[in-house]
Amino acid sequence: xxxxxxxxxxxxxxxxxxxxxxxxxxxxxxxxxxxxxxxxxxxxxxxxxxxxxxxxxxxxxxxxxxxxxxxxxxxxxxxxxxxxxxxxxxxxxxxxxxxxxxxxxxxxxxxxxxxxxxxxxxxxxxxxxxxxxxxxxxxxxxxxxxxxxxxxxxxxxxxxxxxxxxxxxxxxxxxxxxxxxxxxxxxxxxxxxxxxxxxxxxxxxxxxxxxxxxxxxxxxxxxxxxxxxxxxxxxxxxxxxxxxxxxxxxxxxxxxxxxxxxxxxxxxxxxxxxxxxxxxxxxxxxxxxxxxxxxxxxxxxxxxxxxxxxxxxxxxxxxxxxxxxxxxxxxxxxxxxxxxxxxxxxxxxxxxxxxxxxxxxxxxxxxxxxxxxxxxxxxxxxxxxxxxxxxxxxxxxxxxxxxxxxxxxxxxxxxxxxxxxxxxxxxxxxxxxxxxxxxxxxxxxxxxxxxxxxxxxxxxxxxxxxxxxxxxxxxxxxxxxxxxxxxxxxxxxxxxxxxxxxxxxxxxxxxxxxxxxxxxxxxx
Amino acid sequence: xxxxxxxxxxxxxxxxxxxxxxxxxxxxxxxxxxxxxxxxxxxxxxxxxxxxxxxxxxxxxxxxxxxxxxxxxxxxxxxxxxxxxxxxxxxxxxxxxxxxxxxxxxxxxxxxxxxxxxxxxxxxxxxxxxxxxxxxxxxxxxxxxxxxxxxxxxxxxxxxxxxxxxxxxxxxxxxxxxxxxxxxxxxxxxxxxxxxxxxxxxxxxxxxxxxxxxxxxxxxxxxxxxxxxxxxxxxxxxxxxxxxxxxxxxxxxxxxxxxxxxxxxxxxxxxxxxxxxxxxxxxxxxxxxxxxxxxxxxxxxxxxxxxxxxxxxxxxxxxxxxxxxxxxxxxxxxxxxxxxxxxxxxxxxxxxxxxxxxxxxx
Numbered sequence: 001x002x003x004x005x006x007x008x009x010x011x012x013x014x015x016x017x018x019x020x021x022x023x024x025x026x027x028x029x030x031x032x033x034x035x036x037x038x039x040x041x042x043x044x045x046x047x048x049x050x051x052x053x054x055x056x057x058x059x060x061x062x063x064x065x066x067x068x069x070x071x072x073x074x075x076x077x078x079x080x081x082x083x084x085x086x087x088x089x090x091x092x093x094x095x096x097x098x099x100x101x102x103x104x105x106x107x108x109x110x111x112x113x114x115x116x117x118x119x120x121x122x123x124x125x126x127x128x129x130x131x132x133x134x135x136x137x138x139x140x141x142x143x144x145x146x147x148x149x150x151x152x153x154x155x156x157x158x159x160x161x162x163x164x165x166x167x168x169x170x171x172x173x174x175x176x177x178x179x180x181x182x183x184x185x186x187x188x189x190x191x192x193x194x195x196x197x198x199x200x201x202x203x204x205x206x207x208x209x210x211x212x213x214x215x216x217x218x219x220x221x222x223x224x225x226x227x228x229x230x231x232x233x234x235x236x237x238x239x240x241x242x243x244x245x246x247x248x249x250x251x252x253x254x255x256x257x258x259x260x261x262x263x264x265x266x267x268x269x270x271x272x273x274x275x276x277x278x279x280x281x282x283x284x285x286x287x288x289x290x291x292x293x294x295x296x297x298x299x300x301x302x303x304x305x306x307x308x309x310x311x312x313x314x315x316x317x318x319x320x321x322x323x324x325x326x327x328x329x330x331x332x333x334x335x336x337x338x339x340x341x342x343x344x345x346x347x348x349x350x351x352x353x354x355x356x357x358x359x360x361x362x363x364x365x366x367x368x369x370x371x372x373x374x375x376x377x378x379x380x381x382x383x384x385x386x387x388x389x390x391x392x393x394x395x396x397x398x399x400x401x402x403x404x405x406x407x408x409x410x411x412x413x414x415x416x417x418x419x420x421x422x423x424x425x426x427x428x429x430x431x432x433x434x435x436x437x438x439x440x441x442x443x444x445x446x447x448x449x450x451x452x453x454x455x456x457x458x459x460x461x462x463x464x465x466x467x468x469x470x471x472x473x474x475x476x477x478x479x480x481x482x483x484x485x486x487x488x489x490x491x492x493x494x495x496x497x498x499x500x501x502x503x504x505x506x507x508x509x510x511x512x513x514x515x516x517x518x519x520x521x522x523x524x
Numbered sequence: 525x526x527x528x529x530x531x532x533x534x535x536x537x538x539x540x541x542x543x544x545x546x547x548x549x550x551x552x553x554x555x556x557x558x559x560x561x562x563x564x565x566x567x568x569x570x571x572x573x574x575x576x577x578x579x580x581x582x583x584x585x586x587x588x589x590x591x592x593x594x595x596x597x598x599x600x601x602x603x604x605x606x607x608x609x610x611x612x613x614x615x616x617x618x619x620x621x622x623x624x625x626x627x628x629x630x631x632x633x634x635x636x637x638x639x640x641x642x643x644x645x646x647x648x649x650x651x652x653x654x655x656x657x658x659x660x661x662x663x664x665x666x667x668x669x670x671x672x673x674x675x676x677x678x679x680x681x682x683x684x685x686x687x688x689x690x691x692x693x694x695x696x697x698x699x700x701x702x703x704x705x706x707x708x709x710x711x712x713x714x715x716x717x718x719x720x721x722x723x724x725x726x727x728x729x730x731x732x733x734x735x736x737x738x739x740x741x742x743x744x745x746x747x748x749x750x751x752x753x754x755x756x757x758x759x760x761x762x763x764x765x766x767x768x769x770x771x772x773x774x775x776x777x778x779x780x781x782x783x784x785x786x787x788x789x790x791x792x793x794x795x796x797x798x799x800x801x802x803x804x805x806x807x808x809x810x811x812x813x814x815x816x817x818x819x820x821x822x823x824x825x826x827x828x829x830x831x832x833x834x835x836x837x838x839x840x841x842x843x844x845x846x847x848x849x850x851x852x853x854x855x856x857x858x859x860x861x862x863x864x865x866x867x868x869x870x871x872x873x874x875x876x877x878x879x880x881x882x883x884x885x886x
Contacts, residue, residue: 145809167796392740488808490826490827493803497803498729498730524749
């Protein structure tokens with residue numbers, strides 16, 4: 001599999017190896033147009049493009065652009081001081097065909113030329129129906145005053161962790177007898193999703209950690225271990241224990257606020273992680289405890305978890321290791337039987353169940369897996385929340401939903417369907433500058449986010465990136481408050497699982513049934 | 525909803541005629557639209573004070589037959605009779621109205637040995653009400669009863685001849701329904717076992733309150749949001765054995781910013797309360813009066829978006845949406861009336877249950 005994957009990378013990176021083939025049948029994705037009147041030949045574009053789409057031809061004293069190398073990240077166009085560059089869709093008129101689309105053809109050419117499986121980054125871009133866009137929110141009118149969040153208190157604080165079903169008081173003096181299991185306290189129901197050191201740069205991680213600290217929320221280390229300099233953000237850190245066990249030691253568990261067992265990921269359910277050797281620098285090798293330059297492959301399953309009772313053992317091993325002071329989360333991909341799986345996870349002792357849907361992002365995944373495996377997070381949240389309530393165990397664990405949350409309205413809808421909080425990954429990366437070119441797996445991220453190349457890494461200023469993240473979280477929180485206020489709700493716990501404030505529009509009956517929401521136009 | 529609510533309790537347990545509460549609630553008729561009115565009276569059945577009294581509304585005779593055979597299975601029927609009514613022109617389309625004084629059969633107690641008698645009663649009420657058989661149990665407590673229907677409260681009171689009953693605590697409600705249909709079972713008060721509530725407001729958290737209660741076996745069948753308040757009190761007070769004051773703080777908890785400023789012990793207490801019982805928070809504008817037969821407890825939502833005034837006169841304690849209702853039945857002096865603050869309940873309490881019992885025996 002390793003050989004196949006690297007072959008695929010070779011194709012995308014381009015370079016000499018394509019010389020094997022006489023002539024590539026691939027044509028570019030993008031056309032870069034340079035306005036000669038505006039270009040001052042400053043070579044910023046040449047330096048900015050790690051994919052080497054731009055080069056300076058000394059003999060001709062001219063900047064050349066190789067369209068075939070352009071990935072569409074817009075770094076050159078953004079940084080060009082005179083705005084001379086335009087990146088647009090490649091205008092080659094392939095005969096239109098609804099079945100054999102340009103994308104299909106290109107993928108076939110690629111595979112014919114390399115024999116490799118197709119690799120990609122970020123969440124699926126396939127044209128699946130986005131259920132969020134078919135769910136509408138309620139608002140108060142006349143009989144129930146809407147609440148103005150600028151004038152009245154509006155509470156978003158959320159606690160993640162297992163809760164007892166009831167409180168117990170001493171009969172004589174009403175003193176509290178109940179002791180709460182460990183909780184994560186969030187000032188707003190949003191967390192930064194797991195992104196590993198290795199997949200993303202240290203600067204990106206710094207920005208996430210600082211922003212989490214400032215916003216009173218959490219970021220997640222992913223499976224790549226935790227650099228020592230970020231230990232100071234421990235109170236805002238969730239560390240991951242994945243099948244590769246990269247970077248897991250007692251310090252790592254001690255410093256975190258919660259530990260997450262990563263079983264699966266929405267972008268690639270059923271397969272392990274893959275960090276290409278290109279990204280395994282000396283620093284990464286030290287943190288992950290693997291040799292430099294080797295592919296970091298985490299196995300598809302945890303080889304100590306072949307069934308639910310094994311998961312329970314790992315959960316309790318981690319609880320023992322952290323003295324029952326930290327919530328243990330289990331992250332799974334939303335697959336067909338997610339409700340039963342989640343119920344098993346809760347009964348196995350998890351304090352938090354994180355569910356990553358069909359649109360979940362990634363630094364690297366086989367395209368076919370990313371685009372075809374799993375179920376939409378909207379349906380998964382609803383199925384899981386309903387199931388846990390039917391079994392009377394909803395209090396025992398919190399639900400974090402993940403996978404393609406684009407804006408605050410998606411968050412409000414997810415919470416109303418039954419999630420306690422949401423993980424955002426892609427949205428956070430975009431806030432920092434990502435343009436979704438989906439080339440994270442190449443290690444050549446021109447925005448300095450998904451790369452370990454020191455020259456590229458320094459492009460992301462962690463201070464500025466953290467500021468942008470804080471702005472994003474603040475903006476979304478304000479918007480969530482506005483939407484809640486509109487519904488006449490002033491505490492997020494009254495929104496959570498409150499499906500009566502949602503209506504489905506243009507959804508099939510079965511989808512409405514699984515979402516457990518009424519169609520638009522139907523009243524209480 | 526618009527609606528008006530009122531409640532009177534004699535803290536010494538002296539019983540008084542239902543006429544008084546009818547006068548009080550009628551004064552606020554502008555807050556209602558004739559689509560629902562009702563009353564709850566405590567201490568009204570002293571001769572049967574140890575038996576569960578079911579008030580049941582039936583759509584037809586068949587519903588009555590079915591329900592009665594079901595009741596006979598679980599209960600010994602000590603007495604059954606139609607609820608006495610008189611003709612009131614404006615009250616139309618009346619269902620069949622019956623009341624039953626019941627004891628749980630010994631063999632049923634044995635069969636459900638893990639349940640209390642109250643649990644068994646609750647199970648029966650839920651079963652009848654959820655079966656959609658055209659029968660609704662509208663009250664099921666001891667020595668209390670609920671009288672309600674579609675019409676203005678003043679007419680409903682007349683219809684049920686409430687002036688002929690005397691009780692030590694009365695609640696009343698006059699309805700202006702907006703979200704849910706006006707039907708006999710949907711009028712207030714709502715009752716389960718000894719609990720009854722009247723509610724003026726709209727519950728924007730209804731969706732989650734309902735799902736939360738369903739986890740504990742409650743079935744919500746009355747097509748109205750107010751129902752959740754009743755079951756939340758039953759859950760918190762009877763099943764979780766919490767005192768009324770704590771239940772109130774679960775339904776209307778202090779703001780996080782207030783909790784932050786509390787001394788450590790209270791901070792921990794309220795934090796734990798909110799974390800565990802978040803789904804029981806009642807959001808949206810509300811004024812609520814609840815009684816369990818021992819006290820009358822009035823409170824408003826966290827922003828006080830619905831009115832509630834209180835007054836004390838001698839051993840009597842009054843709650844109402846508007847001052848005029850209290851003035852109608854009790855000569856008020858300056859300072860008698862007070863306005864409960866946001867987050868502060870107004871409580872009238874029987875000085876001792878014993879006194880009430882004694883008074884009734886007389």
